Each structure stands twice: as structure tokens, then as C-alpha cells.
Amino acid sequence: MVMKAKRGKAAIGVCIALAVMMLALLQWKEEPVDFSAEIKPILNKHCITCHGGVKKNGGFSLLFEEEAFAKTESGKPAIIPGDSRHSEFIRRLTANDPEERMPYNAPPLDKKEIELLTRWVEQGAKWGEHWAYSLPKVVKVPRGRLTMASLLSFLGNKPLHSDIDYFIQEKHKKLKLDFAAEADRATLLRRLSLDLIGLPPSPEQVAAFANDIREDAYERRVDSLLASPRFGERWASWWLDIARYADTKGYEKDNSRQIWAYRDWVIQAFNRDMPFNTFTIEQLAGDLLPNPSKDQLIATAFHRNTMVNDEGGTEDEEFRVAAVIDRVNTTYQTWLATTFECAQCHSHTYDPIKFEEYYKSMAFFNNTRDEDTPGDYPTLRFYNEEDSAKVVLIKQWIAKYNTHEAVVSSDLFLHTLEPKIHAHACDQLVNGALVDTKWLGIRHGGSARLPAIMLDSKDLFYINYSTGSSGGQLEIRADSPNGALLAKSALPVTQGMQTIAIPLAVLGGQRDIYLQFKNPSIPTDYEVCLVEWMAFREALPGNNEPQHQQMQQTFLELVNTRTPSVPIMIENPQDMRRETHVFERGNWLVQGKAVEPEVPQFLHDFPKEAPRNRLGFAQWLVSEENPLTARTLVNRLWAQLFGHGIVEPLVDMGSQSDPPTHPELLDWLALQFMHDMDWSVKRLLRELVVSATYRQSSVLPPELAEKDPGNKYYARGPRFRLSAEQIRDQALAVSGLLSTKMYGPSVMPYQPEGVWMSVYSGESWKKSEGEDQYRRGIYTFIKRTSPYPSFITFDASSREVCLVDRIRTNTPLQALTTLNDPVYQEAALHLAKQMETAGKGKIKEAIQSAYLHVMQRPLPEDKYRVFEKLFRETSAHYRKHPQEATKLLGTIAIQRPPADNANTAAYAVVASALLNLDEFLTKS
Numbered sequence: 028m029v030m031k032a033k034r035g036k037a038a039i040g041v042c043i044a045l046a047v048m049m050l051a052l053l054q055w056k057e058e059p060v061d062f063s064a065e066i067k068p069i070l071n072k073h074c075i076t077c078h079g080g081v082k083k084n085g086g087f088s089l090l091f092e093e094e095a096f097a098k099t100e101s102g103k104p105a106i107i108p109g110d111s112r113h114s115e116f117i118r119r120l121t122a123n124d125p126e127e128r129m130p131y132n133a134p135p136l137d138k139k140e141i142e143l144l145t146r147w148v149e150q151g152a153k154w155g156e157h158w159a160y161s162l163p164k165v166v167k168v169p170r171g172r173l174t175m176a177s178l179l180s181f182l183g184n185k186p187l188h189s190d191i192d193y194f195i196q197e198k199h200k201k202l203k204l205d206f207a208a209e210a211d212r213a214t215l216l217r218r219l220s221l222d223l224i225g226l227p228p229s230p231e232q233v234a235a236f237a238n239d240i241r242e243d244a245y246e247r248r249v250d251s252l253l254a255s256p257r258f259g260e261r262w263a264s265w266w267l268d269i270a271r272y273a274d275t276k277g278y279e280k281d282n283s284r285q286i287w288a289y290r291d292w293v294i295q296a297f298n299r300d301m302p303f304n305t306f307t308i309e310q311l312a313g314d315l316l317p318n319p320s321k322d323q324l325i326a327t328a329f330h331r332n333t334m335v336n337d338e339g340g341t342e343d344e345e346f347r348v349a350a351v352i353d354r355v356n357t358t359y360q361t362w363l364a365t366t367f368e369c370a371q372c373h374s375h376t377y378d379p380i381k382f383e384e385y386y387k388s389m390a391f392f393n394n395t396r397d398e399d400t401p402g403d404y405p406t407l408r409f410y411n412e413e414d415s416a417k418v419v420l421i422k423q424w425i426a427k428y429n430t431h432e433a434v435v436s437s438d439l440f441l442h443t444l445e446p447k448i449h450a451h452a453c454d455q456l457v458n459g460a461l462v463d464t465k466w467l468g469i470r471h472g473g474s475a476r477l478p479a480i481m482l483d484s485k486d487l488f489y490i491n492y493s494t495g496s497s498g499g500q501l502e503i504r505a506d507s508p509n510g511a512l513l514a515k516s517a518l519p520v521t522q523g524m525q526t527i528a529i530p531l532a533v534l535g536g537q538r539d540i541y542l543q544f545k546n547p548s549i550p551t552d553y554e555v556c557l558v559e560w561m562a563f564r565e566a567l568p569g570n571n572e573p574q575h576q577q578m579q580q581t582f583l584e585l586v587n588t589r590t591p592s593v594p595i596m597i598e599n600p601q602d603m604r605r606e607t608h609v610f611e612r613g614n615w616l617v618q619g620k621a622v623e624p625e626v627p628q629f630l631h632d633f634p635k636e637a638p639r640n641r642l643g644f645a646q647w648l649v650s651e652e653n654p655l656t657a658r659t660l661v662n663r664l665w666a667q668l669f670g671h672g673i674v675e676p677l678v679d680m681g682s683q684s685d686p687p688t689h690p691e692l693l694d695w696l697a698l699q700f701m702h703d704m705d706w707s708v709k710r711l712l713r714e715l716v717v718s719a720t721y722r723q724s725s726v727l728p729p730e731l732a733e734k735d736p737g738n739k740y741y742a743r744g745p746r747f748r749l750s751a752e753q754i755r756d757q758a759l760a761v762s763g764l765l766s767t768k769m770y771g772p773s774v775m776p777y778q779p780e781g782v783w784m785s786v787y788s789g790e791s792w793k794k795s796e797g798e799d800q801y802r803r804g805i806y807t808f809i810k811r812t813s814p815y816p817s818f819i820t821f822d823a824s825s826r827e828v829c830l831v832d833r834i835r836t837n838t839p840l841q842a843l844t845t846l847n848d849p850v851y852q853e854a855a856l857h858l859a860k861q862m863e864t865a866g867k868g869k870i871k872e873a874i875q876s877a878y879l880h881v882m883q884r885p886l887p888e889d890k891y892r893v894f895e896k897l898f899r900e901t902s903a904h905y906r907k908h909p910q911e912a913t914k915l916l917g918t919i920a921i922q923r924p925p926a927d928n929a930n931t932a933a934y935a936v937v938a939s940a941l942l943n944l945d946e947f948l949t950k951s
Contacts, residue, residue, distance in 0.1 A: 059150050059153070060143060060146050060147040060150055061155065062147065062153060062154060062155030063155045063156065063157050063158050063682075064158070064686060065143055065147075066143065066144065066147050066155075067155075067157065067682050068682070069136070069140050069143065069144065070089045071377050071682055071683060073130045073133070073136060073140075074089050074129070074130060075089055075090065075376055075377060076376075077130070077131065078090075079094075079376055079377075081373045081376075085099050085100050085101070085105075086098070086099040086100035086101075087099045087100075087105050087116075090374060090375070090376070090377075090379070091374075091379055091381075092154040095152075095154065096108070096152070099115075101115070103115070106148060106152050107148070108148065108151045108152040108153075109148070109149065109150075109151050109152075110148070110149075111145045111148040111149050114148050116144075116148070117141075117144065117145055117148055120135070120136055120141050120144065121135075121141065157378070157379075157681065157682050158686075158687075158690065159364075159654065159655060159658065159674075159680040159681065159684075160379075160629055160630060160654055160655070161654055162631070162652060162653075162654045163654060163657075163658070163694035163695075163697050163698050164694070165698070166691050166694050166695040166698065168190045168193050168194070168695065169193050169194060169196075169197045169691070170190070170193045185205075185206045185208070185209075185719060186719060187718075187719050188717050188718055188719045188722070189714055189715075189717055189718035189719070189720075190695070191692065191696070191714065191715065191718040191720055192206075192718050192719045192720055194689055194691055194692035194695065195689070195692070195718075195720045195740070195741050197691075198688070198689060198740055199740065199742060202734070202735075202740055203734075204731075204734065204735065204740055204742040205742060206719055206720070206723055206742065207723040207724045207725075207726065207731075207742060207743040207744065208723070208724050209719070209722045209723060209724065210722060210723060210724040210725065210744055210951065211724075211884075212233070212236050212237045213233050213237065213883050213884040214724070214725075214884070214951060215245070215722060216228050216232065216233050216236050216248060216883070217233070217882075217883050217950075217951075218744070218745070218950055218951045219248060219249065219252065219716060220232075220252060221749065221753060221757075221950050222667070222668055222716065222950070223249070223252040223253060223255075223258055223261065223712065223716070224252050224255050224257035224258050224260070224261050225257065225260065225261030225264065225750075225752070225753050225756060225803075226257055226261075226753075226756055226757065226760050226765075227757055227760060227761060227883060228883055229883070230879050230880055230883055232883075233883040233884070236248055245717070245722075246717060249713055249716055249717060250713075253709045253712070253713060256298055256769065258297060258298060258709075259293075259294035259295060259296070259297035259298035260294055260769070260803055260805050261753075262297045262708070263290065263293040263294040263297055263805060264750070264752050264804065264805045265667060266293055266297075267290060267293065267805070267826070268823075268824045268826070268829075268830045268831070268833065269357075269361050269829055269830065269831060270289075270293070270310075270329050270332050270829070271332045271333070271357070271824075271826045271827065271828055271829050271830070272286070272289065272290055272293075272332050272809070272826055273286075273332065273809040273810070273811045273825075273826035273827075274286065274287065274773045274808045274809050274810065275809070275810045275811050275812070276334055276335040276336075276337060276403070276811075277334030277335065277336075277811045277812070277827055278334055278335070278336040278337070278338060278346075279336070279338045279786065279812075280336075280337040280338055280785075280786065280787050280788060281785065281810060281811055281812040281813075282337055282401075282785075282787075282788050282790070283788075283790060283810075284335075284403055284594065285406075285591060285592055285593060285594075285772075286328055286331065286332065286593055286594055287593075287771065287772050287773050288325050288328070288407075288409075288593040289325055289326070289328035289329065289331075289332070289593060290773075290805070290806075291770045291771070292322060292325045292326055292328075294769070294770070294805075296326075297708065300707055300708060300709040300710075302705055302706035302707060303649070303660060303700075303706040303707075303708055304649035304706045305706070306706075307362065307645055307648055307649050307656075308642070308645040308646065308649065309322075309323050309326035309327070310326045310327060310329035310330070311327070311329065311330070311358065311641055311642075311644065311645040311648070312327070312596075312640070312641040312642035312644070312645045313325075313326040313327045313596075314327050314595065314596050314597055314598060315598060315638075315640060315641055315642035316642065318435075321407065324407050324595045325407060325593055325595065327595045327596035328593055328594055328595055328596075330354045330357075330358075330392075330395075330596055331397065331403075331593075331594035331595060331596060332826075333349075333350035333353045333354060334346075334349075334350070334353075334811070334827060335350070335399050335400075335401075335403060336399060337401045337465075339463035339464060339465070340463070340464055341399075341464060342464070343398055343399040343400065343449075343451050343464065343465075344398075344399075344451075345399075345615065346399040347397065347398050347399045348615045350397065350399065351389060351392050351393055351395075352368075352371065352389070353828065353829075354392045355367065355368075355385070355388055355389050355392055356368040356371075356829070357828075357829040358392075358648075359388075360678055360829055360831060361659075361829060361831070362648045362649075362655070362656050362659060362660075363630075363648070363653075363655040363656060363659060363680075364655060364658075364659040364662070364674075364677065364678060364679055364680040364681075364684075364831075365378070365380075365655070365679070365680070365681060366378070366678070366679050366681060366683075367380060367385065367388070370382055370384065370385040371385050371610075371613045372612050372613035373612075373613075375681075377681060377682050377683050378629070378681040378682055378683075379627075379628075379629040380627055380629060381627070381628075382609070383609055383622060384625070384626075384627040384628070386607060386608070386609045386610065386622050387607075387622045387623065387624060387625035387626070387627075388624075388625075388626065388627065388644075389607055390607035390622055390623060390624040390625070391624045391639075391640065391641050391643075391644040392641065393605050393607045394598055394599040394604055394605055394640075395596050395597065395598060395599065396445050396446060396596075396597040396598070396599060397594070397596070397597075398449055398451070400449055400451075400465070400559075401465055402559065402560075403594045404444065404445070404447070404449070404560070404594075405443045405444065405445045405594070405595055405596075405597045406443065406444075406592035406593060406594050406595065407442060407443060407592060407593050407594075407595045408441075408442050408443065408444070408588075408590040408591075408592045409590050409591045409592060409593075410585070410588065410590055411590075414585060414588055414590075417581055417584075417585060418438070418441055418442075418585065420578075420581070421437065421441070421567070421578060421581060421582055421585070422434050422437065422438055424567065424568075424569065424574075424578050425437055425567060425568060427569070428568035428569035428572075429568040433565070433568070437567075437582075439597075440562070440564065440586075441582070441585050441586065443595070443597055444560075444562075444586065445597045446562070446597075446599070446600050446603060447489070447560045447561065447562040448477060448480075448560060448561045448562065448563075449559070449560050450465070450466055450467035450558045450559055450560060450561075451464070451465070451467075452477060452478075453467055453475040453476060453477055453542070454475070454476050454478060455474075455475065455476040456469070456473070456474075456475045457469075457473045457474045457475070457508075458470045458471075458472055458473030458474075459473040459474075459475060459544070459554065462554065462557060465559075466557040466558060466559055467557070467558040467559075468554035468556075468557050468558075469542070469544040469554060469555055470544070470551065470552065470553065470554055470555065471544070471545055471546050471547055471549060471551065471553075471555060472543075472544075472545060473543075473544055473555075474508055474541050474542060474543040474544070475541070475542050476539055476540065476541050476542075477539070477540040477541075477542065477561070478539050479537055479538075479539065480537065480538055480539070480540045480563060481536075481537050481563075481602040482505075482531075482533075482534050482535055482536060482537070482538055482540075482563060483535050483536065484533070484535070484565050485531060485533070485563040485564060485565060486530065486531050486532075486533050486565060486566050487528050487529070487530060487531060487563070487564050487565065487566045488503060488513075488514060488528070488529040488530075488531050488561065488562075488563055489526055489527070489528050489529075489561060489562040489563075489564060489586070490526065490527060490529065490558060490560075490561050491524055491525070491526045491558065491559045491560045491561070492518065492521065492524065492525065492527075492556040492557060492558045492559065493521045493523055493524045493525065493556060493557050493559075494518055494520060494521055494554075494555065494556035494557070495520060495521075496520070496546060496548070496549045496553065496555070496556075497519075497520050497548070498546050498547070498548040498549070499517065499518035499519075499544070499545070499546040499555045499556055500515070500516070500517055500518060500544070500545045500546065500555075501514075501515070501516050501517075501518055501529070501542060501543070501544055501545075502514070502515050502542075502543040502545070503515075503529070503531065503540060503541070503542060503543075504540070504541045504543065505534055505538045505539070505540060505541075506538055506539055506541075507539075507541065508541045508543065510541065511532070511534065512532070513531045513532045513534060513540075514529045514530060514531050514532065516529040518544075518546075518555065518556050524559055525587060526583065526586050526587050527583075528579070528583050530566070531563070537602070544556065566579060567579050567582060596641075598640065598641070606621050607621065607622055607623075607624075608620065608621050608622065609622060623639070624639045624640070624643075624644070626644070626647055630653065630654070630655070631647075631650065631652040631653055631654070632652070633647050634646055634647055634650055649706070651701055651702075655680060657697035657698070657700045657701045658674075658680065658693060658694070658697045659680065660700070660708075660711075661673075661693065661696040661697050661700055661711065662674050662677065662680075662693065663677055663831065664708070664711060664712060664715065665696075665715065666832070668712075668715055668716065668721060668745060669721075669738075669741065669745045670738070670745045670746075670747040671737070671738075671739070673687045673688055673689050673690075673692065673693045674686075674687045674688075674693065676832065677831050677832040678831045678832060688739050688740065696711070696714075699711075699714070720741050721744070721745075722744070723741075723742075723743050723744035724743065724744055725743055725744035725745060725746035725951040726743065727743060727746075731743060744951055745950065745951055746949060746950065746951040747835065747949065747950060748821075748835055748837075748948055748949050748950075749948060749949065749950055750821070750823070750833070751804065751817065751818040751819075751820070751821035751822065751823040752803070752804030752805060752807075752818065752823070753804075754821060754845070754948055755804050755817060755818075755850060755851075756803050756804055757947070758845075758850070758851055758854040758942050759801050759850075759854055761854075761858065761880050761881045761942075762853075762854035762855070762857040762858040762861070762938075762942075763857055763858075763861065764801045764853070764854055764857050765801055765802075765803070766798040766799070766801045766802045766803075768798055768799070768802055771806075773806055773807060773808040773809070774795040774799040774800070774802050774806050774807060774808060775792050775793055775794055775795045775799075775807075775808050776794070776795060776799075776800045776801070776802075776807060776815075776850060777794055777800065777848075777849045777850055777853075778792060778815060778816055778817075779816070782813060782816055783810060783813045784813070785810075792808075804818065809825075809826055811825055811826055811827050812825075814826070816844075816848075817844045817848050817850065820838075820840050820841055820844045821841055821844070822834050822835060822836055842943065845942060845943050845948070846939060846943060851939070851942055852935075852939070854938075854942060855935050855936075855938040855939040855942055856915075856916065856917075856919065856935050856938070858877055858880070858881070858935075858938035858941070858942070859931055859932075859934035859935040859937070859938045860919075860931070861876070861877065861880065862874065862876060862877045862934045862937070862938065863930070863931060863934060865877075870895060870898060870899075871891065871895070873934065874886065874891060874894045874895065874898065874937060875891065877934075877937065877938060877941055878890070878891075878894075878941060881941045881942065881944075881947055882941075882944075882946060882947060894937050894940065894941075897933075897936065897937055897940060898933045898934065898936075898937050899933075901932070901933040901936045901937070902929050902930055902932075902933035903929075905928065905929035905932045905933060906925065906926065906929045909925040909928060909929065911932075912925070912928040912929050912931070912932035913928060915932045915935060916928055916931055916932055916935070919931065
């Protein structure tokens with residue numbers, strides 16, 4: 028019996044073991060290896076350096092699927108799907124011979140990694156797609172299991188205010204975390220106000236919110252802030268980093284440019300809540316829309332924020348190409364969070380982007396009229412009211428005697444001076460040169476050629492030139508220097524650059540045009556004139572009408588009118604189109620095969636009905652089939668509010684990025700943004716800030732600091748330092764100095780002497796007068812080679828290239844700035860005067876009022892004692908050293924008793940300390 032029992036137990040044990048093994052096998056089959064999440068990171072970390080991109084050692088590459096399974100130099104594939112035993116890829120991972128074992132000359136993979144790769148091959152080596160390159164699928168909000176919890180929230184569970192919270196709570200459950208309590212109302216309103224409009228609330232606004240017992244009190248504040256005109260300023264400041272907006276051109280000369288109209292357009296677009304798909308299309312291709320408005324043309328300055336090199340001796344085409352490359356890289360980084368620039372010289376090392384695809388994308392951007400010229404052409408010209416009326420009269424005249432197309436063409440030329448031909452397009456120069464490589468300078472008897480000019484119906488030649496010498500003459504000939512004479516005209520003395528119109532004999536067809544310059548009265552080494560640009564056009568119609576000559580003269584006067592302007596994008600006409608070539612190894616001087624505009628294969632198809640130009644490309648970017656654009660924007664707005672993205676880094680959603688902490692939430696938000704929210708940034712931000720996730724207290728208990736020090740899982744509220752602009756704006760706001768003036772040319776608040784040194788141009792930093800000194804940071808003049816010092820100290824961008832994510836540092840220079848920069852000293856003095864007025868001679872009331880004004884909440888007693896001690900010690904010091912108080916107070920100290928000056932100076936020191944509090948410089 029005992030033996031039978033033992034045998035029975037053994038049999039049961041064997042059965043259990045077999046069952047466990049079968050269950051394990053079934054479970055193993057049910058859980059296939061995820062290529063994107065598990066295999067690709069291993070390949071990128073250990074293999075791709077030698078087997079992908081530029082290097083394909085042994086003829087083996089793991090960059091693209093077709094390469095991974097192709098035959099290697101051995102004549103056999105390294106990976107045999109379903110057969111790990113005969114796959115050289117697997118054998119080499121555990122080979123004993125160090126010359127064979129992979130990775131070569133590096134530590135071996137650990138057992139878990141080898142096991143994963145082996146299982147992957149055994150399961151068929153399926154080449155999965157990276158998560159970010161797949162269209163987000165319908166995502167179900169995980170509220171099902173939480174229904175009871177929601178119903179019982181009044182028993183202690185924290186209320187959830189948004190579907191966002193269910194996704195966060197789902198992760199909390201897995202990690203044994205929970206939401207923190209809601210922040211107090213003062214903290215919450217300050218956080219909300221800084222996030223949505225970039226400015227703190229007033230103490231009165233905080234008090235009203237604290238006493239508002241309505242259920243939707245918080246939502247009312249959200250809606251009010253979203254409707255504020257300050258909203259556009261705050262979010263435009265964020266976007267201008269991405270758009271690399273600056274008030275100068277960059278490079279050595281770094282001359283000023285008039286581009287502030289674009290900054291104003293961005294502010295207005297955010298305030299109007301322009302749908303993000305429209306916001307995208309107008310910036311990338313507003314000029315290609317049917318009958319584009321001036322605003323739509325201004326929007327295209329997004330890609331005229333590229334740098335221009337005005338230095339003499341530089342090759343314009345080199346820097347035109349550099350600008351086009353910048354546009355390609357910026358576009359992919361801005362909208363697709365893709366490191367597309369890595370494919371400029373070779374196929375991407377980590378993501379499925381082929382070398383040729385870079386230049387196919389570049390072909391979309393390669394046909395704009397800008398050419399790295401000192402004039403920053405093309406520009407949109409803004410006429411005054413009187414001249415605008417003249418433009419209308421000319422358009423009416425043309426409409427009466429010619430076609431609608433002629434009206435559009437003339438309107439475009441009057442407002443942009445396009446299409447024109449810059450002097451650097453001339454070749455076959457005889458007895459002349461491109462002066463400073465920018466202007467055509469031909470001496471007496473010399474000539475220059477304009478190749479392949481389309482002359483159909485062109486009977487007028489515009490030339491923009493300057494000369495101080497009388498007696499100059501220009502002859503225009505076709506086909507050769509001795510060919511048919513098309514025109515002969517004097518070149519009168521000019522006042523600076525001037526445009527004249529020369530009648531042409533109508534010839535037609537595409538011809539080489541020769542310009543011959545003569546002036547026997549000048550020295551032989553002098554140029555007859557300096558030419559900047561030329562244009563071949565049709566004269567105005569109605570030449571038999573009495574007013575024709577006057578209309579033509581008015582047209583020329585408008586061409587010569589000096590106007591404010593903004594650089595914009597204009598597409599080349601068909602006869603001026605460029606052919607795009609692959610650059611071998613990324614070298615613009617070594618051109619390979621020609622390519623046509625096309626989008627990368629790893630993303631969705633190009634829309635069937637879209638034109639093959641920038642407009643079609645922009646429509647492709649915001650297509651609802653695009654898996655990346657909505658994800659990218661959602662992730663970046665999330666990071667603006669919470670301090671970091673759901674995916675990091677913000678610049679890259681490729682295979683080298685960290686996996687998303689909340690992938691379902693990211694996809695749900697992206698789908699909501701595209702569909703239910705109709706690409707509305709305000710609606711998206713509203714959804715984020717009304718969530719319980721956002722409203723949490725930022726207090727960090729020790730146990731939470733250990734579990735989630737970086738707040739990746741959002742079990743507390745956001746807490747991080749304000750941006751450079753917000754720090755300055757807040758100091759001005761709480762001291763009562765901040766101007767509410769909006770729009771217009773950039774301003775120059777105080778900065779130390781000698782910081783801004785401009786070569787060649789003679790430009791200088793001229794401190795703005797009146798309220799312009801106190802305008803928001805977004806209006807501060809930005810010189811790329813010498814950014815505003817206090818901004819750059821707090822990690823603002825120099826705006827030379829697209830910047831998606833500012834770093835945050837903590838350096839002594841930052842404390843020195845907020846303590847000593849005259850902007851902050853003046854704010855402290857202004858706050859000190861308010862303290863004296865509010866205190867009416869009582870120290871405690873004065874300091875309490877200042878703290879309430881600065882932090883929008885009452886001053887704790889322990890902090891008051893510190894500030895009181897600071898005041899008394901400082902006041903005593905200034906009584907002993909009245910000259911120091913006088914120096915600090917400046918004009919305030921005139922004709923005042925020394926004791927009063929000592930108190931005011933002491934209050935200024937206290938105010939400065941308040942403006943330097945960590946809690947003041949930090950959100951939440």
C-alpha cells in the first residue's frame with residue numbers, strides 16, 4: 028500500500044510537472060517577441076554600428092528588413108527565420124573564438140538578450156514596425172474597472188476630472204502608486220496662469236478663486252485664461268524656439284532683418300485658436316494656397332527664419348542650399364519628431380530612412396525664390412494707405428484691359444518684386460565681376476550674360492542698380508554679344524539703389540541675354556554701375572489709352588517705394604524651376620542623380636489629389652493617415668505642462684527614443700486631437716489642465732521620491748523652473764512695471780554696455796524708451812550672435828537652429844542675474860515703493876503685502892521672521908552708510924531724509940530677496 032501510494036504521488040508529480048511545462052509552452056507561444064519593443068533596442072545598442080547605415084561588415088545589415096534577410100558575403104543569409112540553430116546571426120553571439128564572437132571586440136550580450144534574439148528567430152524573425160510609425164488605433168479609455176471607484180469617490184477616492192486620469196490611474200495600479208491630493212487653490216491658480224498665459228495671477232484673482240464655491244470655479248478660470256490675449260504671447264514664445272525666430276540674419280555680419288510681422292502672426296494664430304493643421308499648412312505653403320491673403324504670406328516666414336550669410340566673398344548658392352537643408356531638417360523635427368537630418372549623408376543608422384529619400388523630400392523645398400541675398404528677397408512689402416490705393420487703381424486698370432492672371436502677376440510683383448533675377452545669376456562676365464560676390468559690376472565695354480531667359484510677351488526690362496557716374500549706358504542683346512539689339516538705354520545717376528524700366532523689342536522664346544555696359548567718361552577700373560536685380564515683364568495693357576503712361580509711371584514709382592516688409596516664401600515659376608539632385612556624401616558640390624519630390628516609404632502614402640509641391644507636402648504632414656504629427660504635438664504640449672514628455676527625448680520618436688511611459692494615453696490624445704478636437708490647441712490644453720493629474724500637489728514625500736523621483740508616472744503635480752522669458756515677465760508683473768502693449772517691432776530693454784558688438788553694420792543696442800523697456804520677453808530683440816544676456820543665462824535659445832526642448836540648468840550666473848541685473852533691481856525698487864505704501868510705516872504689513880503680491884498667498888510666520896531680520900539689519904547698515912542707499916535708490920533718494928532712504932533701500936533688498944526665492948522662480 029505504501030509503495031502504491033508513493034507511486035501514485037510520483038505519477039501525480041509527473042503529471043503536474045508535465046502540465047506546468049505544457050502551460051509554459053502554451054504561454055510562450057501566446058507571447059511572441061515584440062520586435063519593436065524588445066529586439067530593435069538590442070540591435071541598435073549592439074549591432075547596428077557595424078551592420079547598418081554606412082557600415083555593412085560582412086555584407087550584413089540590420090537596418091532594413093530586406094537587407095537583414097539578404098545573402099551576406101558568405102553567399103548565405105545570416106538569419107534563417109524559424110531556424111536559430113542554422114542562423115549564423117545566432118551562432119556568432121555565443122562563439123568561443125573571439126574573432127568570430129559578436130559583437131566584435133566588445134562585451135558579449137547577456138543571456139537574456141541572446142535568449143530574446145533566439146526566440147525571435149525561432150518565431151520566424153518577424154520584422155515588426157516601430158510603434159511610432161504605425162497609425163494610432165482606436166483606444167478605449169480604461170475606465171471599466173474603475174466605475175465602482177468613481178461611484179464611491181465621495182468615500183475617499185480622489186475624483187477624476189478627465190479621461191486622461193483613467194490612463195494615469197491604470198499605470199498607478201500596476202506600480203502601487205496613487206494620485207496626490209489636489210494642490211491648494213492659490214498654488215493651483217498660479218500654476219495654471221503661468222502655464223496658459225505665462226504670467227502670475229493677481230492676489231485679487233487668487234482671493235476670488237479661493238472664495239468661489241461654484242462646482243465649475245476651476246473650469247471658469249481655465250476658460251478665462253484660454254481667452255486672454257496673453258495666451259498667444261505665452262505659446263508663441265514656445266513656438267518661436269521651434270521656428271528659430273530671430274531679429275537678425277546670423278553668421279558673421281548678423282545684420283538685422285524685419286521679420287517681427289511673423290512673430291505677431293504666430294501670437295494672433297494662437298489667440299484665434301487656428302486649427303493646427305491650418306497653422307501647419309499656412310506656415311509651410313501659405314503662398315501656394317489659392318489667392319493667398321497677406322496673413323497667409325506672412326505665415327510662410329516660418330521658413331525664412333533660416334540664416335542668411337551677407338559676408339563678402341561667400342557663395343550665395345552654398346548658403347541657399349544650407350537654408351533649404353535647414354528647412355528639411357526643421358520640418359521633420361518640428362512635425363514628425365524625426366532625426367531626418369541623419370540621412371543627409373547616408374541612410375539612417377537606426378530608423379528606416381534611406382539616403383535618397385532625404386533628397387526626395389528636399390525636392391519639395393528646393394524651388395523657392397530666396398537665394399541668400401543681402402536684400403533678404405523675397406519680401407512682402409507693406410504699402411501705406413495712399414500707396415495701397417494706387418495699387419488698387421493699377422489692378423483695376425489691368426483687369427479692364429487684360430486677364431485675371433495679369434492682375435495676379437502685377438499684384439505679386441508690386442508686393443514682392445517677384446519673380447526677378449538676382450545679379451549672381453549672370454555668367455560669362457567680361458571686364459567685370461560680382462562685387463563682394465553680391466552685385467554685378469561691369470566696367471566700360473564689358474558685358475555679362477543672363478542664360479536661358481523666357482522672353483514670351485516680355486516687352487519691358489526692369490533693372491535695379493546704383494551709380495554716381497553720369498554718362499552710363501546699357502545695351503541689351505539676344506543670343507550673343509553681337510546679336511539682335513533688344514534695347515538701348517541711359518543709366519542715370521541714382522540716389523542709392525533705384526529701379527528703371529527699359530522698353531524691349533519683343534522677340535519671344537527662350538534666349539540668352541547679353542548686357543553690355545558703357546561709360547567712356549569714367550576711369551577704366553571703375554564699374555559703370557552696381558546691379559542688384561533684373562526682371563523681364565509685360566508693360567501695362569491699354570497703351571492706346573490717354574492715362575496709360577501715367578499708370579506705367581505710377582507702377583514704377585510703387586516699385587521704387589521704400590516700405591516696411593517681411594521675408595516670405597514664393598515658389599519659382601515653371602521656367603525658373605530647379606532640378607534637385609542627390610548630394611554624394613551630403614556634399615552639395617558633388618551632385619548625383621536627379622530626384623523628384625517624394626515622401627519616405629516608412630510613413631504613409633502621399634495624398635492622391637495633393638500637388639507635388641510644398642502645399643501637398645504640408646497636406647501630407649497633417650493627413651489623418653499620418654501617425655506622427657498629432658503624437659508629436661501632444662507629446663510636446665504635455666511636456667510644457669508636466670516638465671517632460673510621455674516620450675523622451677522630445678526631438679525623436681524613432682527607435683532610439685525611450686518607449687512611451689503611457690502609450691495608450693499618447694495615442695488616445697493624438698486621436699482626440701485630430702478628430703474630436705479638430706486640431707484645436709486650446710481644446711487640447713484645456714483637456715490637460717482640467718485633469719486631476721495636472722491639479723495634484725507637487726509636494727514630494729520621501730517614499731514617492733524613492734519610487735518615482737522623476738515623476739514619470741505622475742503621482743504628484745509638476746514642479747520645475749520657469750522659462751527665461753517667464754522669469755523676467757513675472758518680475759515685471761508683480762512689481763507693477765509690465766507693459767500690456769502688444770505687437771510691433773522688437774524692443775531693446777536694458778542690457779550692459781559692450782555686450783552687443785556688431786561688425787561692419789554699425790548697429791548698436793539702443794535702449795527703448797518708455798513702456799517699451801517693460802514689454803514681455805517675447806518682444807525683446809534677439810541677435811543670434813549676441814542673445815539677450817539674461818535670457819541666454821536661463822537657457823533660452825540663440826535661435827540659430829530649431830530648438831524643440833530647452834535644457835534646464837542651475838548655475839551661479841542665474842542667481843547673479845536676478846540679483847544684479849538692472850531689470851530685476853528696478854523691479855525690486857518698484858516693489859519696495861509698493862511695500863512702503865501698503866505698510867504705512869509698519870514693517871510686518873509691508874513685508875506681508877509684498878509676499879502676497881509676489882507669491883499670491885499669505886506669508887508664513889517663520890518666513891516673515893527671516894525677512895524682518897533682513898530688513899532690520901539692512902536698514903541699520905544703510906543708516907551707517909547713507910551714500911550706499913543713495914546709490915541704490917538713484918533719483919528716488921533726491922531731497923529725502925537719510926532715514927527714509929535707508930528704509931526704502933532696505934525694503935528694496937527684501938524685495939530683491941523675494942524675487943529670488945526658489946518658489947518664485949519655480950512653477951508650483
